[in-house]
Amino acid sequence: MSTSTLTLPGQPLGPASANNPGTGTHIQSSHVHSSLAGALTSVPSKSKSQPQPTLTITRPAGPLVPETGTVVLGRITRTNPRQATLSILALGSGGEHTCRDTFPALIRQQDIRATEIDKVKVAESFRVGDVVRAVVISLGDERSYFCSTAKNELGVVMAVSEAGNQMVPVSWREFLDERTGVREVRKVAKPV
CATH class of the missing domain: 2.40.50.100 (RNA polymerase II/Efflux pump adaptor protein, barrel-sandwich hybrid domain)
Incomplete structure (x- = not known):
């Protein structure tokens, strides 16, 4: 064999x-x-x-599937006032292990930030298409993992503006579209 x-x-x-x-x-x-x-x-x-x-x-190097405590990279696929739906694309803080199939996950409103949880608005933290670094906090239910971005190094790592341009982070809660000069609010991940 x-x-x-x-x-x-x-x-x-x-x-x-x-x-x-x-x-x-x-x-x-x-x-x-x-x-x-x-x-x-x-x-x-x-x-x-x-x-x-x-x-x-x-065993192959690295995890095969997300486990509690695993840092993941994923794309936001849907948002509503209570949660954001995440499609997990890679495991590891830098996406070292690409997933063959995506894994569904949720980031609940209370898991977005560590402070002022009652003031967090999902629409001001994530937009559809954002690439997010998060950590798996629970295996969740039969449909989705539960993830959190409640640490400084977790949050949006790549974003595209409403005009369709790549944006750069300018603060812990804003991205800038350098072509148009427009700033958009996000839960920005601190670079690692």
């Missing part, structure tokens, strides 16, 4: 009589099973007394 074979936890890998269990595997009912999700490697034996190959599972 090659390293390109992906396995899931509990997946049978072969009989224990023909394979040795290695890292990331276990024996159950005389079969070697995967203990975690990852890439399967079969290492040929160099021993004549045990000619069976050793099966090991290695």
Whole structure:
């Protein structure tokens, strides 16, 4: 078997009589099973007394799916007065691990800022199309993760103005369209 074979936890890998269990595997009912999700490697034996190959599972670097505490990058897809809908595109503060499929998430009004929570307005924090750095605070419900931007380094990292121009941050709550000179209110992420 090659390293390109992906396995899931509990997946049978072969009989224990023909394979040795290695890292990331276990024996159950005389079969070697995967203990975690990852890439399967079969290492040929160099021993004549045990000619069976050793099966090991290695996890890819970085998280496979968002977990509580994971910093994510996503695009705002919808807003209403109580929350913003986020489509998670990458994991890691700099987007180190691009997601194959997007994950749905919500940023609730009370999770936008750490202070003056009762005065936060979603429409003054995010607009559809903004790219946001957030942290997963809960696995949420069956439909969406719950994310927060309630730290200085979290919030909008890229925004486009109503005129369609790329904007630059000028304060902790404003972006500037340099072509038109118009400022727009956002929950700006402090550069990391």
